[in-house]
Amino acid sequence: EAQVTQNPRYLITVTGKKLTVTCSQNMNHEYMSWYRQDPGLGLRQIYYSMNVEVTDKGDVPEGYKVSRKEKRNFPLILESPSPNQTSLYFCASSLRVGEQYFGPGTRLTVT
Amino acid sequence: SQQGEEDPQALSIQEGENATMNCSYKTSINNLQWYRQNSGRGLVHLILIRSNEREKHSGRLRVTLDTSKKSSSLLITASRAADTASYFCATDETGAGSYQLTFGKGTKLSVIP
Numbered sequence: 001e002a003q004v005t006q007n008p009r010y011l012i013t014v015t016g017k018k019l020t021v022t023c024s025q026n027m028n029h030e031y032m033s034w035y036r037q038d039p040g041l042g043l044r045q046i047y048y049s050m051n052v053e054v055t056d057k058g059d060v061p062e063g064y065k066v067s068r069k070e071k072r073n074f075p076l077i078l079e080s081p082s083p084n085q086t087s088l089y090f091c092a093s094s095l096r097v098g099e100q101y102f103g104p105g106t107r108l109t110v111t
Numbered sequence: 112s113q114q115g116e117e118d119p120q121a122l123s124i125q126e127g128e129n130a131t132m133n134c135s136y137k138t139s140i141n142n143l144q145w146y147r148q149n150s151g152r153g154l155v156h157l158i159l160i161r162s163n164e165r166e167k168h169s170g171r172l173r174v175t176l177d178t179s180k181k182s183s184s185l186l187i188t189a190s191r192a193a194d195t196a197s198y199f200c201a202t203d204e205t206g207a208g209s210y211q212l213t214f215g216k217g218t219k220l221s222v223i224p
Binding site: 004033035040041042043044045048058059088090092098099100101102103104105107 | 142144146151152153154155156159199203211212213214215216217
């Protein structure tokens with residue numbers, strides 16, 4: 001089944017404790033992206049990647065890192081999480097410019 | 112940068128009625144897409160309309176695009192309770208060597224059985 005998977009789905013952590021949210025797609029898509037969704041603010045893009053080893057900042061990259069060592073994986077790294085990074089995070093992928101396939105989301109709480 | 116702005120923010124209708132949502136954007140685009148999100152879940156792509164198209168249909172969905180007014184509308188005909196969800200427009204301003212989709216804040220649709 002074609003899908004984008006994210007892990008974990010739910011995470012509660014404390015300020016400053018490094019964490020990684022994994023994202024994997026099985027559709028051989030070149031393009032992958034991370035978004036965060038907050039009430040009243042909609043979806044905002046954090047980082048995106050056009051292909052392996054090619055990443056670029058979105059609208060809200062501060063406090064986040066990404067890597068794209070393999071085509072299928074695009075992990076999101078929070079080196080030192082803070083409470084303002086409490087949010088619902090989505091990974092997405094697409095074959096080309098156009099329709100994006102979204103993962104199920106990761107709900108992160110930073111206390 | 113927030114590009115698309117949906118209107119209204121919330122819409123409540125009876126089952127069987129039509130639902131219309133609007134999206135306005137600010138800059139030139141390559142295409143505009145509509146997505147649906149059921150509460151707290153991932154977004155699902157509904158339809159894509161290119162900048163040189165004016166109208167597109169998919170099942171009970173009808174999308175229009177007016178590039179002169181920088182606006183789009185999504186019409187859902189004969190609504191069902193299962194259409195209850197949030198709907199987002201997303202614009203693609205892709206330039207050479209980059210790709211970004213910019214989402215609006217969404218319209219929350221409630222269809223009352």
